[in-house]
Amino acid sequence: MKLCHIDHLPDGASRGFDPHQVGQDTVLVVRQGARLFAYRDACPHHDTPMAWRKDAYLDGTGQHIVCAAHGAQFEITTGLCTLGPCLGESLTPVPLLIHHNGEVHLASNNILETPT
């Protein structure tokens, strides 16, 4: 399932996607150079969406993913919460595939299912 072209993910920026068209973004992607990090757009604290406005998932420094609700901070590369009410918990990774033509796809269509 295609999300976008990598050229539409600026280096250092974050972006939300609604691949299953549920009416809100359910996947967040952060680009760092040639690497993409994707997670479910659901905070482990209350399982709520994380952006404070469309595509705004990072703190002011761009060094952490931050939850708008209560300010939890997460490492971009691991999804680990390093500050806030869900300290030690992690965002749920979403595997991506980057095709040779630059298209970014979900590796699985089941990203809305909570792992058991």
Ligand code: FES
């Ligand atoms: S819901 Fe994210 S920090 Fe509380």
